[in-house]
Structures are given as structure tokens and as C-alpha cells.
Amino acid sequence: xxxxxxxxxxxxxxxxxxxxxxxTGGPPRLCLECATASFDEIEPNSCPxxxxxxxxxxxxxxxCRDPQRRIARIRAIAYLSGDLQRKIxxxxxxxxxxxxxxxxxxxxxxLESHEVDxxxxxxxxxxxxxxxxxxxxxxxESVIRAAEREDILGALPFDVSEPRSLVKVRATRQSxxxxxxxxxxxxxxxxxxxxxxxxxLFQGRRILLYDDVCTTGHQLDExxxxxxxxxxxxxxxxxxxxxxxxxx
Numbered sequence: 001x002x003x004x005x006x007x008x009x010x011x012x013x014x015x016x017x018x019x020x021x022x023x024t025g026g027p028p029r030l031c032l033e034c035a036t037a038s039f040d041e042i043e044p045n046s047c048p049x050x051x052x053x054x055x056x057x058x059x060x061x062x063x064c065r066d067p068q069r070r071i072a073r074i075r076a077i078a079y080l081s082g083d084l085q086r087k088i089x090x091x092x093x094x095x096x097x098x099x100x101x102x103x104x105x106x107x108x109x110x111l112e113s114h115e116v117d118x119x120x121x122x123x124x125x126x127x128x129x130x131x132x133x134x135x136x137x138x139x140x141e142s143v144i145r146a147a148e149r150e151d152i153l154g155a156l157p158f159d160v161s162e163p164r165s166l167v168k169v170r171a172t173r174q175s176x177x178x179x180x181x182x183x184x185x186x187x188x189x190x191x192x193x194x195x196x197x198x199x200x201l202f203q204g205r206r207i208l209l210y211d212d213v214c215t216t217g218h219q220l221d222e223x224x225x226x227x228x229x230x231x232x233x234x235x236x237x238x239x240x241x242x243x244x245x246x247x248x
Contacts, residue, residue, distance in 0.1 A: 013038060049074065140212060203233070
């Protein structure tokens with residue numbers, strides 16, 4: 001932070017981002033560094049597939065041991081807790097849409113810090129349904145759009161086409177408090193509700209799928225299955241703002 005911070009003073013810290021000078025006057029990497037200082041960081045020895053904290057060297061997430069798993073891995077900026085969890089919920093469920101800009105900067109800052117050597121060839125949102133019984137707005141798509149706006153050099157291939165490359169055309173069941181079987185069934189419903197508007201955007205390419213929260217990862221895995229098996233993607237990984245801590 002020392003290279004950027006002193007002229008304008010220190011960043012205010014998460015979640016005071018909306019009042020911070022660096023929101024419009026500093027690089028996204030600075031926002032990432034500032035915000036993650038107060039986040040529940042992903043453990044260095046976390047699961048290499050889903051970022052879950054492991055117990056005695058074991059990840060209890062069944063997806064990671066599934067021989068039919070199609071998503072290569074799911075990475076996360078932090079664990080879902082504290083102020084990060086509250087602001088994600090405010091954004092998704094209370095209509096505080098200005099957080100799209102902040103989450104977009106965190107996404108871009110993470111990509112600039114971690115994907116330098118081999119960046120993805122296409123970055124697409126796990127689609128949200130915006131119709132009746134849907135979220136009311138495209139919460140994942142809005143973050144992708146915000147990240148693309150902040151990428152002033154145009155270095156990363158964000159999907160900001162209209163219509164988007166992945167469109168969810170109907171509402172599907174929610175499984176936040178469901179058991180594993182219910183989550184898997186809901187994930188397949190989600191996959192079947194997605195329309196791909198241009199298959200050429202995925203053929204033979206390394207895809208990064210963005211979402212805000214991962215719990216088990218089955219929904220992301222089903223979207224990866226769709227892109228790999230039906231639309232010819234070469235490789236699919238996911239990046240989420242927050243990984244929900246494992247509940248047993």
C-alpha cells in the first residue's frame with residue numbers, strides 16, 4: 001500500500017469502501033489488499049479443489065471426491081463470515097446494488113494478482129434469473145460488468161455482451177438449507193434453466209466462472225458440465241467472493 005496510500009492517506013478498510021478515496025482513485029489491487037486484511041482468509045492448506053478448510057488433511061465435501069466432477073477447481077477470495085457475509089447479503093437481498101462496484105474491484109484485483117501467467121480466456125457469470133421469483137437484478141452479471149469497467153486496459157476477457165453468453169430463463173428451487181441430495185437436484189435444475197446464446201464463445205477455451213458464494217460447489221459443477229460436455233469448453237474453473245465454511 002505504501003506506493004499508493006500516503007498521498008491520499010490510508011484506505012478506510014472494509015466495509016467502509018463506499019466512502020474511501022481509493023474506490024475511484026486507486027488500483028483494484030489496493031482494494032483487494034485492504035479488504036482481505038479484515039477477511040477470514042482461505043487457509044494455506046485448504047482443499048485444492050474447493051478451498052474448504054480441511055480437518056486432519058481431509059475435505060468432507062463429496063464433490064471433491066466425485067470421479068464425475070467436471071469443474072477443475074473452485075477458488076475463493078475469503079471465507080463467508082463477518083462483514084463480507086453481511087455485505088454480500090445486503091447486495092443480493094436488500095437491493096444495495098452499489099456494492100457491485102466494490103465486489104467488481106475485488107474480483108479484478110484478485111485476477112490481476114493471481115492470474116498473471118495464464119489468465120482465463122473467457123470470464124463469465126454463473127447466471128442469475130431476473131424474472132418473476134428471481135433475484136430482481138443480475139447480481140453476478142453486475143459484478144462482472146463492474147470488473148470490466150475497472151479493467152481500464154481491457155486486459156481480461158469479461159463477458160459483458162447483451163444478451164449475456166449464459167442466460168437463466170426461469171426460476172429454480174432454492175436449496176440454501178437443503179440436504180446434499182436437495183442441493184444436487186437444485187443444481188441440475190439450475191443447469192437445465194440455462195441457455196447459451198453463442199456457443200462459439202466457449203469452444204476450446206479456458207473458462208472462469210464467477211459467483212458470489214460457494215457452499216458445496218454442485219451448482220458450479222453442473223454449469224461446468226454444461227460448458228464442457230455440450231458447448232465444447234476446454235477447461236472450467238470457478239472463482240467466488242466467499243466460500244461458506246463447512247457444516248457437518
